[in-house]
Amino acid sequence: MADEHAETTGRCYACKRTFSYDPKEVELFLIDPETGLPPGITFFGSLRPAKPESVARSADEPVCPDCVDKAKRFHEESNQPPHWDSWPPSKN
Ligand SMILES: [Zn+2]
Numbered sequence: 001m002a003d004e005h006a007e008t009t010g011r012c013y014a015c016k017r018t019f020s021y022d023p024k025e026v027e028l029f030l031i032d033p034e035t036g037l038p039p040g041i042t043f044f045g046s047l048r049p050a051k052p053e054s055v056a057r058s059a060d061e062p063v064c065p066d067c068v069d070k071a072k073r074f075h076e077e078s079n080q081p082p083h084w085d086s087w088p089p090s091k092n
Contacts, residue, residue, distance in 0.1 A: 013061035014071075027068045028060040 009020045013029055032039045032054045039050035039058050063071075 010062045012064035012067055014063055014067035017064060019062075019064045021062055021064075026062045027065075029063050030055070030058045031061045032058045 006023060007020050008023055009018055010026075011018050013031060030038050034054070034057065039054040040047055
């Protein structure tokens with residue numbers, strides 16, 4: 001009887017589509033409104049230490065299951081964290 005899903009709707013942070021979700025189950029990304037990115041990730045997708053002030057102003061944004069899947073698959077396929085060891089690319 002009390003087995004209700006508290007469904008709500010929101011906009012997916014990644015693909016901007018509106019979807020309904022259970023707030024207790026949905027995948028949330030912490031997004032810094034100033035950069036539009038998670039506090040620990042730079043514009044180039046590399047990692048950096050998250051600044052406390054960046055975390056403080058960040059808000060959780062829901063991400064739809066499709067995008068969560070895509071992100072996981074991308075991570076598995078690339079199988080490598082981004083790094084800049086080989087940047088700039090050498091000429092030979
Ligand atoms: Zn999405």
